[in-house]
Amino acid sequence: MKTIMAKSFQELSSKKQFNWTTKVSNEEHQQEVAEEDPCLKASSNTNNNTEDGKTDNIKLSSLKPPQLSNSKSCSLNTIYEDKTQDKKSIQESETSASSSVSTRRKAVVAKLKSVLASLGRNRGNFQQGLGTKVVGTLFGRKHGHVHFAFQKDPNSQPAFLVELATPISGLVHEMSSGLVRIALECDKTDEKKSTRLLDEPLWRTYCNGKKCGFASTRECGAKEKQILKAVEPISMGAGVLPGNDECDSEDVMYMRAKFERVVGSRDSEAFYMMNPDSDGVAELSIYLLRV
Numbered sequence: 001m002k003t004i005m006a007k008s009f010q011e012l013s014s015k016k017q018f019n020w021t022t023k024v025s026n027e028e029h030q031q032e033v034a035e036e037d038p039c040l041k042a043s044s045n046t047n048n049n050t051e052d053g054k055t056d057n058i059k060l061s062s063l064k065p066p067q068l069s070n071s072k073s074c075s076l077n078t079i080y081e082d083k084t085q086d087k088k089s090i091q092e093s094e095t096s097a098s099s100s101v102s103t104r105r106k107a108v109v110a111k112l113k114s115v116l117a118s119l120g121r122n123r124g125n126f127q128q129g130l131g132t133k134v135v136g137t138l139f140g141r142k143h144g145h146v147h148f149a150f151q152k153d154p155n156s157q158p159a160f161l162v163e164l165a166t167p168i169s170g171l172v173h174e175m176s177s178g179l180v181r182i183a184l185e186c187d188k189t190d191e192k193k194s195t196r197l198l199d200e201p202l203w204r205t206y207c208n209g210k211k212c213g214f215a216s217t218r219e220c221g222a223k224e225k226q227i228l229k230a231v232e233p234i235s236m237g238a239g240v241l242p243g244n245d246e247c248d249s250e251d252v253m254y255m256r257a258k259f260e261r262v263v264g265s266r267d268s269e270a271f272y273m274m275n276p277d278s279d280g281v282a283e284l285s286i287y288l289l290r291v
Contacts, residue, residue, distance in 0.1 A: 134159075134261050136271060138284075139227055139254040140168035141243075147224070148286065150259065150271065154232045158220050160198045164205055165213030168253055174207060175284065182207050183287045184215055188267060197269055197288055231256050257284075267291075 135151045146168050149158040162184070164171075174180050184203035203215040220228075230241055231254055238255040259271040267290035272282040 132261055134259050134271070135256070136259040136273065136286075137228060137231060137254060137256045138171075139231070139241075139252055141250040141252055142168065143250060144168060146171050147218075149220075149224070149228060150261075151228075154235070158224075158228065161218050161220050161224065162203065162215050163218050164215045166205065166207060171207070172253070179281070180208060180284050181287070182285070183289060185289045185291055188290045197267060197290055200288075200290070203288075227252055227254070259286075 131152055135154055137149045137151070138146065139149070140146045144167070146164040146166050148160070148162050148164070150160040151158050164182075171180070183206040185206070186200045186203050199217070201217050203217075205212040205215045218224075227241065234256050236257045238253075241252040241254060243249040243251055258274045260274055262270045262272070264270065269288045271286040271288075273284040275283055
């Protein structure tokens, strides 16, 4: 057994020595060939240099900043221009929208102002004598025409003053014979839709069904104001006022009473004289009609 182990150990040592000697001999052979052929040495150096250069180039290329191509820069410029144009268009649309809103607001404000002004006018007219109870005064000179004036209060301005073509003497005769119905009619047109009935300038007059010419709406002048001022303390009654003016020396006949105003529609109103001694029957009634 000892002899077999000794033989195997000798064989392994001989194999190791053989491999070492072959390896050393190969390295010595390569060095000798390289010393005899300088071209191989140079090629090996160049290979090493090229490898080093490649690594340097890779390092430098990694340090260099990236450069954009011309096509990419053009596309970026176009995108920027498009964005600026979009912003401008949005701003213009916003300005136009704000201007339209402001014009609409102005129109709405103007309409509201007109409505409020009309309401104020109507309210003023209502305060002047367009309530349900008004003071009515019938007056005129003996040889003159009949005047009707309606007021809210005895000391207020007349809200409606109209002059009839009928003489005062004829109206007094009609009233002495019984009930009197006076109708004032005017024409209805599309242009008069916004006109109040009491603001109509011209009327056709009918007294107890008989046509009595025309009547016209008048402004309250100095003479009319003087007469109304003279009968202001009188709440109900009739009489004669002496003429004080040299030009108009005739006496003025008058009748004053309270009237009930009834509005049928925009085109019809009526005034009924309230007399406590007539058992609820109006001795004098005045109708305003737009036909």
